[in-house]
Amino acid sequence: MFNLLRKRKVAIVASVFLIAVLICGIFAPLISTFDPNETHGKDRLSTINSTYWLGTDNYGRDIFSRIIYGTRMSLVGSLGIVVFAVVLGVLLGVVAGYLRSAQMVIMRLADVLMAFPPLLLAMMLMAIMGSGVFNVVIAIGAYYMTRMIRIIYSLTLKIKEETYIEAMHAQGASTLRIILRHIVPNLVSPIIVQATFTFSSALLQMAALDFLGLGIPPQYPTWGNMLSEGSRFMTRAPWMVVIPGLVIVLTVLSINIMGDLLRDNIDPKFRDIVKGT
Amino acid sequence: MLRYIIKRVLSMIPSLILTSIMVFLMVHLIPGDPAITMLGDSATEESIEQMREEMGLNQPLVNQYFIWMGKVVHGDLGDSIFQNKSVMATIADRAETSVLLGVMAMILIVLISLPIGIIAAVKVNTWLDQGISSLAMFLASVPAFWLGLNLMLLFSVKLGWLPTSGFPSVFRSGDWSNLRYLILPSISIALPNTALIIRMTRSSMLDVIKEDYVRTARSKGLTENAVYIKHVFRNSLIAVVSSLGFVFASLISGTVVTESVFSLPGVGQLLVSSIMLRDYPVIQGVILIIALVFMIINLLVDISYAKIDPRIRYTSAK
Numbered sequence: 001m002f003n004l005l006r007k008r009k010v011a012i013v014a015s016v017f018l019i020a021v022l023i024c025g026i027f028a029p030l031i032s033t034f035d036p037n038e039t040h041g042k043d044r045l046s047t048i049n050s051t052y053w054l055g056t057d058n059y060g061r062d063i064f065s066r067i068i069y070g071t072r073m074s075l076v077g078s079l080g081i082v083v084f085a086v087v088l089g090v091l092l093g094v095v096a097g098y099l100r101s102a103q104m105v106i107m108r109l110a111d112v113l114m115a116f117p118p119l120l121l122a123m124m125l126m127a128i129m130g131s132g133v134f135n136v137v138i139a140i141g142a143y144y145m146t147r148m149i150r151i152i153y154s155l156t157l158k159i160k161e162e163t164y165i166e167a168m169h170a171q172g173a174s175t176l177r178i179i180l181r182h183i184v185p186n187l188v189s190p191i192i193v194q195a196t197f198t199f200s201s202a203l204l205q206m207a208a209l210d211f212l213g214l215g216i217p218p219q220y221p222t223w224g225n226m227l228s229e230g231s232r233f234m235t236r237a238p239w240m241v242v243i244p245g246l247v248i249v250l251t252v253l254s255i256n257i258m259g260d261l262l263r264d265n266i267d268p269k270f271r272d273i274v275k276g277t
Numbered sequence: 278m279l280r281y282i283i284k285r286v287l288s289m290i291p292s293l294i295l296t297s298i299m300v301f302l303m304v305h306l307i308p309g310d311p312a313i314t315m316l317g318d319s320a321t322e323e324s325i326e327q328m329r330e331e332m333g334l335n336q337p338l339v340n341q342y343f344i345w346m347g348k349v350v351h352g353d354l355g356d357s358i359f360q361n362k363s364v365m366a367t368i369a370d371r372a373e374t375s376v377l378l379g380v381m382a383m384i385l386i387v388l389i390s391l392p393i394g395i396i397a398a399v400k401v402n403t404w405l406d407q408g409i410s411s412l413a414m415f416l417a418s419v420p421a422f423w424l425g426l427n428l429m430l431l432f433s434v435k436l437g438w439l440p441t442s443g444f445p446s447v448f449r450s451g452d453w454s455n456l457r458y459l460i461l462p463s464i465s466i467a468l469p470n471t472a473l474i475i476r477m478t479r480s481s482m483l484d485v486i487k488e489d490y491v492r493t494a495r496s497k498g499l500t501e502n503a504v505y506i507k508h509v510f511r512n513s514l515i516a517v518v519s520s521l522g523f524v525f526a527s528l529i530s531g532t533v534v535t536e537s538v539f540s541l542p543g544v545g546q547l548l549v550s551s552i553m554l555r556d557y558p559v560i561q562g563v564i565l566i567i568a569l570v571f572m573i574i575n576l577l578v579d580i581s582y583a584k585i586d587p588r589i590r591y592t593s594a595k
Contacts, residue, residue: 112295115568119530120548124564127552128306204420208534211422212549231426231538235434242430245423253418260414 011261014254021251025071032065036221047239055239057229063240066221067247073222074203074251077136081202082195084141089148090191094179096149097156107153110146118143119208126214136215140205144198151194152187159183189266196259200252207248223248281583289572296572297349300565301342304557314557317358354562359554364562367547374444374543378459378466379532385467386474386524391517393471394478398513399505401483409475417472421531425465425538432461442540462539466531470524474517481516485509515586518578525574529567 024031039059047055055063096106113121118140125139159165160183168178209215210224211231218225223244230240304311312328313320320328329335333344348354354364362370397409433441444458485491486509494504533545540546544563551559 111292115292115296115572117526117529120567127560128303207420212537238430241426249418256418
């Protein structure tokens, strides 16, 4: 990993930025200058100044502190989506790839979920489940789970043909043992690559859902719902829109840079499958 | 070719059925009486009773599905709770904006990304190529709605060149200059989506350049331009077309969000407001229609893909 970083200078910048974002999220109460939900009636929509580093919003809340606290929800939410997608995606993908009987059901289900564009699927699930942090994770995670199922499924089919799996069969190893000890460990690096890209696009999807007012409940500041509120006061307070958006762009960009680095160094055997989806 | 099309259309049927089941179940998955879900909280006792009868709520779920499906295939998606109209009419009113917006965005995506992708491939491994791939990566990280807000700030608020929001119908007024309302929205949908096609064009051109027939074309004395345009670009289009399905998916997502940014009276905004108002008949209808459109688009992509590249037809006809 260290050697990889040295080869690509941008990746160093990206990883430093990501570490900074992570620190902001973890130590939000120490770093922020105000309580994110504290209103300052006198200082509504004030510009960037020494008290309010990035200005204030329509209720006079400090934008800098809200961005710092927003990091938490954005990171935790995206991480939740990644965990959801990876755990269920790998489980269902391996089972579908390894067991013929399960393949039909799981892959059909995946096809149906893929029949909806990702944001639409998320909106539909939100309409059914109602708002809430967990529901957002499931609603967005459903699509990425499906993508993960497809990738893991085709990788498992490929690995299944390898001679060493056949050898394990001949030795009389159980299906569970073959899956856990011999197939899953071989999938780790493509999973990491896919998880990285899932993280960045989940962040974007979550911001879109928050922007539409269908995502994380408004009492938690997120980068997405800050943009949503900001858009109503945009002409008077452009910083309410420009700054949270920039934070999203830089974070997503940094994660994608890291993802690219990981993908370019993955086992060539898997590269086509990971790239193709 | 006909055989391939028939096969491909038939393969859609299971997905269609499963999708319709999912949309049907939506109303039943929401906690509470489905009849009240479909009528809203202000419904009278009589109308609820009537709705129960209509939906067949006292029959088994399977029968309810067939009752619902029978109406859907006749174009009856129920009535909106909040607007005094059928769901079909509500969606039809909004379709123009979304379709025009989607088409304009798609045209922009092709016009922007193909030439840039070609340049990157021709000038491979130069600073220009690297600059383009960095740019593509940046664009892919920008949320469409944020780009829209910034474009609005710059071109509508600051410079006053283009209208900020709304969209008066082109077909009802016959005034095509109304399309200017869609310029900024379509740019903000298009730019983040160019990244994928730029990368696809570049890498597939680079793959084709290695082929024997390109060497032949060069050795028979064709100019570099002729080689690139006639042989390399045409063949690399195949790979580009195959990625269009993905682009359409994010095009639809982009349209939904961007309509909200620019307050365009489209299907996407209808969906967002219906979810807020819990207008379930409309939500159900919009989702069903968009899923259907998306499936048909994917069908067309696959067919044109097979048309351009005969190899696909043969392998899947086996």
